[in-house]
Amino acid sequence: MEGDQPRPTDRFVSRRAYLREQRERHGRGAVAALPVEHPRELATATGRVTVELWGPSGVAPGRSQAWLPSFACPLARNALEWILRGEVGAAADLLVVPHTCDSLQALGTQVLDLGAGGGLPAVTFYHPRTLDVPARAAFLRDELRRYRASLEERFGPIDDGALARATALHRDADRLARRLLDEGPREGLSEPERFALLRRREWLWVEDQIAAFGAALERPPRAPERPGESVPIVLSGIVHEPPGLLEELDRAGLRVVVDDTAALGRRLPERLPPPTGNPMEDIARRYESLGPCSTRTGDLDMRVAWVVERARRAGARGALFVVVARCEPELFDLPALRAALREAGILSAVLETDLEATLPAAMLTRLEAFAESVRGAGGGR
Amino acid sequence: MRVLRRARHRFEAHLAGPAALAVQSRRRLAKLARRRPEAPFGPPLRASVALRALMERYYLEGRTADGARPVAWITSGAPVEVLRPLGYYVVYPENHAAICGARHAAQAACEAAERAGYSRSLCSYARTDLGTLFSGKTPVGRVPKPDLLVCCTNICQTVAGWYRVLARELGVPLVVIDTPFLQGGERPHHRTYVRRQIETLAGAAERAAGRPLRLAALEETLGRSQEAAALWGECLELGRRRPAPWFGLESFLLMGPMVILRGTPEAIRFYRELLRELRERAERGIGGLAEERLRLLWDNLPIWSELRRLSELLGRFGANLVAATYTHAWSDCADRMQPGDPFDALARTYLSVLLNRDLATRARDLAAMARRFHADGVLFHADRSCKPYSLGQHGLREKLAREHGVPGVVLEADHSDPRDVAWEAASNRLEAFLEGLAPGSGRR
Numbered sequence: 001m002e003g004d005q006p007r008p009t010d011r012f013v014s015r016r017a018y019l020r021e022q023r024e025r026h027g028r029g030a031v032a033a034l035p036v037e038h039p040r041e042l043a044t045a046t047g048r049v050t051v052e053l054w055g056p057s058g059v060a061p062g063r064s065q066a067w068l069p070s071f072a073c074p075l076a077r078n079a080l081e082w083i084l085r086g087e088v089g090a091a092a093d094l095l096v097v098p099h100t101c102d103s104l105q106a107l108g109t110q111v112l113d114l115g116a117g118g119g120l121p122a123v124t125f126y127h128p129r130t131l132d133v134p135a136r137a138a139f140l141r142d143e144l145r146r147y148r149a150s151l152e153e154r155f156g157p158i159d160d161g162a163l164a165r166a167t168a169l170h171r172d173a174d175r176l177a178r179r180l181l182d183e184g185p186r187e188g189l190s191e192p193e194r195f196a197l198l199r200r201r202e203w204l205w206v207e208d209q210i211a212a213f214g215a216a217l218e219r220p221p222r223a224p225e226r227p228g229e230s231v232p233i234v235l236s237g238i239v240h241e242p243p244g245l246l247e248e249l250d251r252a253g254l255r256v257v258v259d260d261t262a263a264l265g266r267r268l269p270e271r272l273p274p275p276t277g278n279p280m281e282d283i284a285r286r287y288e289s290l291g292p293c294s295t296r297t298g299d300l301d302m303r304v305a306w307v308v309e310r311a312r313r314a315g316a317r318g319a320l321f322v323v324v325a326r327c328e329p330e331l332f333d334l335p336a337l338r339a340a341l342r343e344a345g346i347l348s349a350v351l352e353t354d355l356e357a358t359l360p361a362a363m364l365t366r367l368e369a370f371a372e373s374v375r376g377a378g379g380g381r
Numbered sequence: 382m383r384v385l386r387r388a389r390h391r392f393e394a395h396l397a398g399p400a401a402l403a404v405q406s407r408r409r410l411a412k413l414a415r416r417r418p419e420a421p422f423g424p425p426l427r428a429s430v431a432l433r434a435l436m437e438r439y440y441l442e443g444r445t446a447d448g449a450r451p452v453a454w455i456t457s458g459a460p461v462e463v464l465r466p467l468g469y470y471v472v473y474p475e476n477h478a479a480i481c482g483a484r485h486a487a488q489a490a491c492e493a494a495e496r497a498g499y500s501r502s503l504c505s506y507a508r509t510d511l512g513t514l515f516s517g518k519t520p521v522g523r524v525p526k527p528d529l530l531v532c533c534t535n536i537c538q539t540v541a542g543w544y545r546v547l548a549r550e551l552g553v554p555l556v557v558i559d560t561p562f563l564q565g566g567e568r569p570h571h572r573t574y575v576r577r578q579i580e581t582l583a584g585a586a587e588r589a590a591g592r593p594l595r596l597a598a599l600e601e602t603l604g605r606s607q608e609a610a611a612l613w614g615e616c617l618e619l620g621r622r623r624p625a626p627w628f629g630l631e632s633f634l635l636m637g638p639m640v641i642l643r644g645t646p647e648a649i650r651f652y653r654e655l656l657r658e659l660r661e662r663a664e665r666g667i668g669g670l671a672e673e674r675l676r677l678l679w680d681n682l683p684i685w686s687e688l689r690r691l692s693e694l695l696g697r698f699g700a701n702l703v704a705a706t707y708t709h710a711w712s713d714c715a716d717r718m719q720p721g722d723p724f725d726a727l728a729r730t731y732l733s734v735l736l737n738r739d740l741a742t743r744a745r746d747l748a749a750m751a752r753r754f755h756a757d758g759v760l761f762h763a764d765r766s767c768k769p770y771s772l773g774q775h776g777l778r779e780k781l782a783r784e785h786g787v788p789g790v791v792l793e794a795d796h797s798d799p800r801d802v803a804w805e806a807a808s809n810r811l812e813a814f815l816e817g818l819a820p821g822s823g824r825r
Contacts, residue, residue: 067775069763069793071502076772102538105562106772112564113741114776128574129534129541130559135577142570143561297538297557300545326502328768332542335498336549 015051015203019091022049022205032092034079034107035239036100036262036295038125039283042148043096044166044206046155051092052202053079054263057242058357067116073326074355075238076103080110083117094154095122100295101329123150129297141284148280160279167279169206171272174286176213177201178268181259185222191255192246198264199240229253231374234311234346236260236337237322238330244359245322245351245367252371257314260307261322262330266293294329303333304340311346318374319348320367324355347374383448390449394442402441406434421696422628423668428635428655435638435651436480440521446470447525451590454547456540457640458734459533459558460727462606463583465644466598467590472524473641474547478509482685482797483634484520491798493518504766505798507543514550527553529589531582535560535737537769554589556582560732564739567732576728583724599723602644607718612652613639614712619659620703621754624668625676626659629702630692631669633683639711674699675819676755680706680747680777680789681762681770682796687804694808698815704754706747710735736769743773744780751787757818759789760811765801790814 022028031043033052043050055078064081082088088095095117097108108124111117125147128136152158177198185191197216201209233249235256240246240263249256259265273285290296292303311319319341323330338348349370351363359367409430418424446452453464454472461471481487487505490512495501497515499508513519530553532544541557548555558578561571583594613636619626627635635655642648662668677695679702684691695702717730735743751759759781761774778789792810795801 066779069765069771069775069791071763071765071793072768072772099562102768103772105538106769109562109564109740110773110776113739113744114773114780116776124562124564126561128559128561129538130557130574130578131555132557132578132581135574135581136559138577139561139570139574142574146568146570294542297541297545300549304549328503328539329542331500331503332507332546334500336546338498 016091018203019049019051026205028205030092031094031096032088033096034098034100034104035075036098036293037127037267037287037290038096038098039144039147039287040206041163041166041170041279041283042144042151042158044170045158045163046151047162048093048155049203049205050096053082053088054202054239055079055241055355056082057353057355059355067110071326073101073103073324074353075324075327076107078355080107080116083111083120086118089118089120093121094151095120097122097124099124099126101327103326121154123147123154127296131299137284137288140287141280144280144284163279166206167282168275169210171275171282171286173201173206173209173213174268174272176210176217178270180213180216181265181268183217183221184257185255186216186219187222188219189216191250195240195246195256195259195264201267202263225255230255231318231371232257232314232316233374234258234260234307234314234316234319234341235322236307236319237262237351238324238327239263240322241324242353242356242359242363248359248364248367249320252368253375254318254320254371257316258307258310260291260310262293262295266291294333297329300333300336304336307337308340308344308346311341312344316346317377318370319346320370321348321350323350323352325352347377349373386445386448387450390442390445393445394438398441399438402434402438406430409433418671421671421699422692423624423662423671426627426631426635426655426658428651428658429631431651431654432635432637435642435647439641443470443472443521443525444523445525447527451529451586452525452527453529453531453586453589454527454544455531456533456536456544458536458731458736459531460579460582460731462599462602462644462723462727463579463594464529464531464586465602467586467592467594469529469586469590470525471641472527474510475506476637476641477513477519477521477524478506478797479685481509481513481520482799483688485686485799486518486520487686487797488799489518490516491800501798504537504539504543505795505801506766507539507546509797510543511546511550514547527551529553529586530555531558531586532556533558533560533731535731535734537736537767539768554585556585558582558731560734560737562739563733563737563742567729571732572725572728575732576724579724579727579731596723600720603718603723603726604720605646605649606644607715607720609639609643609648609652610712610715610718612649612656614709614715616652616656616659617704617709617712619656619663622663623676623755624666624670624673625701625703626662626667626669628669628692628696629677629679629705630683630688630695632702632705632708633688636708636711668701670696670699670701672699673701675757675815676701676703678702678704678706678747678751678754678756678759679762680759680774681764682707682767684762684764684794684802685797686799687794687802687807690804690808694811695815698812698819700815700818702760703756704750706735706743706750709750740773740777744777747777748781748785748787751781751785756787758814759787760814761789761791762796763791763793765793765795766797788814788818
């Protein structure tokens with residue numbers, strides 16, 4: 001399930017070919033999921049690969065224009081376009097719509113109620129957003145049970161043993177992905193490749209994730225850089241798009257030392273809670289252990305402190321926010337985050353993407369200007 | 382200090398202010414009685430004078446409220462009934478932003494927020510609110526600082542982002558009442574979740590107010606909300622008459638007390654009086670338009686900055702907005718506000734508001750509304766600032782036309798920021814639609 005343009009970092013295998021192989025060789029169907037977070041363990045327990053729809057980038061709007069106003073967020077727009085073209089239905093048995101924001105909620109109800117998906121079946125998952133911790137905890141568990149029931153309604157009963165295995169596998173994948181993210185560059189793996197590999201969590205079968213991350217971790221850590229060779233930064237925002245962004249960061253001498261993107265860093269628990277023996281409870285606890293994210297709301301002070309503390313700890317000299325255009329949850333947080341980073345002596349910049357096929361020239365210019373500023377501020381190369 | 386503030390508040394908000402406003406209202410009523418109807422509109426509503434007085438008094442009361450009584454800032458769809466018995470003065474930032482929009486003060490406020498780093502893509506109500514907070518400039522004089530923030534996600538998730546910014550800026554406690562989106566209808570755990578949160582709100586509100594919430598007082602307030610909603614519903618039902626006794630765009634203004642004074646005796650008095658006047662007009666065949674040639678529905682918030690031009694354009698075509706999903710949303714809660722278990726009634730009410738329901742429900746409701754109000758067409762305002770209302774309207778329009786033969790047009794604009802209203806394009810589109818419904822009618 002790729003965009004129209006080949007992606008420079010997709011040098012291993014294509015998603016479409018991978019999903020076909022999964023179906024043909026392993027009899028595994030697929031579940032397509034909209035961003036950001038959803039209980040993927042349950043889909044795995046049904047024997048299906050989860051493939052996430054972060055757009056995709058570079059899809060020219062066509063049929064979706066008959067469904068959405070011009071100001072719809074590009075992520076919802078591209079996803080709907082992909083659905084309407086039949087790409088999602090061809091690859092997946094079901095669409096999972098997590099309640100991430102108003103735009104994705106609206107997309108879900110259009111698919112379910114107005115036929116925007118051309119009959120593509122869909123289920124929803126609601127993220128609790130209250131600050132009332134006991135109410136939130138109780139609801140999360142109830143909602144997980146409801147979500148499980150909605151999958152069972154479609155795919156048949158989910159075996160407890162299969163769910164326990166899926167939960168354990170995802171624990172391993174989480175742990176390895178977190179290590180691969182936190183431990184930094186590896187020999188023989190460029191930084192864009194390391195991040196592209198990590199983003200394969202979005203579509204690889206969980207055991208393949210474990211194998212891929214494990215293999216990458218077997219490579220020795222890259223030798224420490226000479227001082228000033230690159231500038232450490234925080235990469236925040238929604239997703240590492242459009243294609244080519246990570247390569248340009250690399251070319252500009254910017255090294256991501258903290259990933260706070262919704263697509264990656266915010267979805268990997270820093271510390272996994274110990275298993276309880278009850279997989280449904282483990283799924284809930286894992287969810288509760290995730291760091292703060294604008295799409296799951298929570299307390300803004302906490303999110304600001306979280307980002308600033310990690311930036312300081314990693315010695316970041318800059319912070320780059322890559323925001324999908326018109327993404328309200330993320331845009332509300334930016335002024336507070338940027339002000340706090342400024343106070344901590346960390347420069348920041350915002351790149352807004354319309355999920356284009358390639359990095360637009362204006363975005364590249366802003367990125368270069370940011371790179372020059374952070375190099376100048378810290379005496380880097 | 383607090384005693385002095387209370388005394389000042391009591392004097393200005395409850396004695397001198399109301400007395401001055403009463404004199405002003407009498408003058409306005411006399412002026413209104415002398416005024417001839419402005420073609421193509423029917424005679425103006427007397428209730429518009431009462432509305433103005435009510436709104437002025439409400440904002441006047443706010444100017445001196447902080448320090449004199451507890452103050453909460455709250456979203457329009459939040460369970461305000463919990464706060465009223467505790468003596469809160471309640472600020473509705475959305476209503477305040479709408480006033481800024483109608484008085485052409487929204488752009489400056491939005492720009493102030495944008496200078497502080499808030500993107501122009503964000504909801505213009507939020508930007509207006511944050512902008513007035515940063516600049517201190519508001520057409521209502523002064524907005525009191527809150528002791529508590531209450532945000533309910535039943536209208537959008539935008540408010541969650543917006544209020545957590547307010548909580549950080551103002552350094553006051555925030556209570557989020559999170560209402561799961563009712564895709565496919567309500568489920569038991571939805572209600573339990575919302576009820577728990579409302580109970581938590583009650584505790585937080587008690588702490589901030591320094592006094593306990595009496596259950597009997599909560600029930601009484603809920604009863605008042607129910608009565609006002611039912612009265613407002615009766616007013617709206619009169620739009621079924623031919624001609625409709627009011628010009629539909631007025632209803633966007635007349636719903637103001639339903640938002641900001643829900644749960645108070647003032648709201649009940651106002652809607653009783655409005656209902657009496659509308660019935661009287663309906664019986665005498667007085668319409669909001671002198672000649673009603675087209676009957677339309679409106680979907681979404683109004684375009685506050687363009688109410689006048691929109692009224693003139695519609696009036697020219699003899700087109701009345703006989704019903705609007707937005708105004709009706711404030712009356713259909715009456716059935717759910719049943720006494721007995723007030724927390725359950727509040728959970729049920731605030732969980733099921735229009736924007737928290739799926740498009741299957743909205744499509745059904747819209748079709749029923751078109752049938753009941755004998756609508757010739759629907760105007761869908763695709764509002765840049767309201768994603769949950771707007772994303773889905775294209776499909777609704779198509780479904781309504783295909784399955785019920787009711788045509789519609791989508792107009793892209795914004796409820797508050799005039800920079801996002803391309804009036805020429807919108808009016809051209811609207812004129813073409815109206816011409817299609819009633820050829821030649823706009824040329825008169």
